[in-house]
Amino acid sequence: MGAGRTAAVLAALGVLSVCEASGSRPVAEGEAGGAVEWAEPWDGAVFRPPSALGAVGVARGPGTPRPGSGEAVDLPVLLWWSPGLFPHFPGDSERIECARGACVASRDRRVRGDSRTRALLFYGTDFRASEAPLPRLAHQSWALLHEESPLNNFLLSHSPGIRLFNLTATFSRHSDYPLPLQWLPGTAYLRRAAPPLPERADWRRRGYAPLLYLQSHCDVPADRDRYVRELMRYIPVDSYGKCLKNRELPTPRLQDTATATTEDPELLAFLSRYKFHLALENAICDDYMTEKLWRPMHLGAVPVYRGSPSVRDWVPNNHSIILIDDFESPQKLAEFIDFLDKNDEEYMKYLAYKQPGGITNQFLLDSLKQREWGVNDPLLPNYLNGFECFVCDHELARLDAEKAYAASPGDIPVLEPHIAQPSHMDCPVPTPGFGSVEDIPENDSRSLILAINHCICLRFLWPFRER
Numbered sequence: 001m002g003a004g005r006t007a008a009v010l011a012a013l014g015v016l017s018v019c020e021a022s023g024s025r026p027v028a029e030g031e032a033g034g035a036v037e038w039a040e041p042w043d044g045a046v047f048r049p050p051s052a053l054g055a056v057g058v059a060r061g062p063g064t065p066r067p068g069s070g071e072a073v074d075l076p077v078l079l080w081w082s083p084g085l086f087p088h089f090p091g092d093s094e095r096i097e098c099a100r101g102a103c104v105a106s107r108d109r110r111v112r113g114d115s116r117t118r119a120l121l122f123y124g125t126d127f128r129a130s131e132a133p134l135p136r137l138a139h140q141s142w143a144l145l146h147e148e149s150p151l152n153n154f155l156l157s158h159s160p161g162i163r164l165f166n167l168t169a170t171f172s173r174h175s176d177y178p179l180p181l182q183w184l185p186g187t188a189y190l191r192r193a194a195p196p197l198p199e200r201a202d203w204r205r206r207g208y209a210p211l212l213y214l215q216s217h218c219d220v221p222a223d224r225d226r227y228v229r230e231l232m233r234y235i236p237v238d239s240y241g242k243c244l245k246n247r248e249l250p251t252p253r254l255q256d257t258a259t260a261t262t263e264d265p266e267l268l269a270f271l272s273r274y275k276f277h278l279a280l281e282n283a284i285c286d287d288y289m290t291e292k293l294w295r296p297m298h299l300g301a302v303p304v305y306r307g308s309p310s311v312r313d314w315v316p317n318n319h320s321i322i323l324i325d326d327f328e329s330p331q332k333l334a335e336f337i338d339f340l341d342k343n344d345e346e347y348m349k350y351l352a353y354k355q356p357g358g359i360t361n362q363f364l365l366d367s368l369k370q371r372e373w374g375v376n377d378p379l380l381p382n383y384l385n386g387f388e389c390f391v392c393d394h395e396l397a398r399l400d401a402e403k404a405y406a407a408s409p410g411d412i413p414v415l416e417p418h419i420a421q422p423s424h425m426d427c428p429v430p431t432p433g434f435g436s437v438e439d440i441p442e443n444d445s446r447s448l449i450l451a452i453n454h455c456i457c458l459r460f461l462w463p464f465r466e467r
């Protein structure tokens with residue numbers, strides 16, 4: 001199909017105008033204000049240094065030794081291309097010590113052309129193809145940190161987008177530096193005792209619904225609000241966030257999202273009054289799981305979950321969450337929740353993993369044990385510094401391999417390029433949360449429609465851009 005004809009077909013579908021209007025961030029408007037919002041992971045500031053740090057510190061060239069840090073002249077340099085993510089303070093460069101040796105981490109873009117600058121590090125949410133440092137230098141690896149969902153950058157869920165990079169740290173288990181458990185501090189977090197059932201029964205008698213919904217980021221491509229709205233027709237749901245709100249949090253302090261964060265103990269105590277929490281991710285990608293999955297378990301509630309299609313691989317045992325997609329309709333799901341709500345013995349089976357030996361998923365246990373970074377763990381690096389060292393070690397190994405090859409080219413094979421794969425960001429085109437696309441009223445689920453169009457549009461346009 002020629003480019004002209006494709007354009008005509010797309011125009012007929014009304015797709016081209018959407019592409020142009022939406023740029024590379026089709027659904028970002030919802031977050032424009034950047035307001036703190038308890039229900040969304042990327043506002044949690046798990047590792048992001050406050051932006052004020054960016055302005056502080058004395059500029060220091062990467063070759064300049066830091067006091068007490070020894071000579072840094074010949075060390076490989078890792079350049080953080082994304083502003084604001086540089087995980088060191090103060091200054092613009094820092095010697096880092098990793099398993100294989102040392103590197104210099106820098107955010108001074110002037111070193112970009114230096115032969116010692118071996119890797120450029122990008123943050124996925126900020127990455128714009130049009131702002132990429134081109135031409136690309138043959139001796140440099142590109143490393144991508146993108147732990148968020150594609151909601152924040154659809155470009156990277158497309159094969160040519162992800163394949164721009166050599167190394168990745170994403171939510172996917174297939175990534176070079178995998179972060180699927182980025183929201184799970186550890187098994188103790190899951191094992192925390194649940195509130196006694198009579199206490200919950202008491203709240204139910206006082207008019208609480210069996211189900212909680214706490215969501216303030218409305219109208220996302222995963223189309224969760226339409227599903228929940230339909231579910232509400234068959235079972236009571238108490239909704240406290242901006243989306244489908246039908247109740248107020250009990251105190252003004254909790255209502256104010258600027259003072260009560262997701263981890264606020266008073267908020268958590270309140271949420272734990274509910275037996276079931278609706279837990280729907282903002283995008284559906286393999287291995288993309290957030291605190292929406294783990295927090296209800298921590299609080300002793302049963303997550304009613306839609307998100308990573310492979311979530312079963314990660315949960316503590318085979319009877320610990322309710323998967324929305326196991327039910328043919330919101331009505332059937334409502335009937336099942338109602339059954340569990342009235343049947344304590346069946347309900348408690350969902351919390352059996354809290355008993356000694358109850359976490360039987362060996363894959364989960366092994367994955368937690370093997371990861372080298374921690375979640376708010378003072379004894380372990382966070383994954384930002386962890387990934388930086390991973391890249392440093394990779395580059396030191398690559399340098400050694402290059403040297404070995406240069407010394408005896410006949411005996412040693414040429415180093416194969418290492419290129420990121422689409423499986424590192426596996427997010428299919430979004431589908432309606434409920435019903436079919438044709439049935440969605442025009443004034444509803446705008447971001448789902450935009451996302452679908454945007455995906456179709458990237459798919460069509462990439463081949464032509466590549467040439």
Ligand SMILES: *[C@@H]1O[C@H](CO)[C@@H](O)[C@H](O)[C@H]1NC(C)=O
Pocket residue numbers: 318319360
């Ligand atoms: C779930 O685990 C239990 C106990 O390990 C086992 O008996 C049961 O067969 C498993 N069920 C499924 C569906 O895997």
Ligand SMILES: *[C@@H]1O[C@H](CO)[C@@H](O)[C@H](O)[C@H]1NC(C)=O
Pocket residue numbers: 139140141142163164165166416417418419
């Ligand atoms: C990095 O990836 C690009 C493709 O995006 C590839 O051309 C290049 O050879 C790779 N470099 C290394 C060092 O693997």
Ligand SMILES: *[C@@H]1O[C@H](CO)[C@@H](O)[C@H](O)[C@H]1NC(C)=O
Pocket residue numbers: 441443444
């Ligand atoms: C869409 O419009 C219909 C008819 O005006 C209205 O009843 C419905 O509430 C609207 N839906 C949304 C999601 O705004």
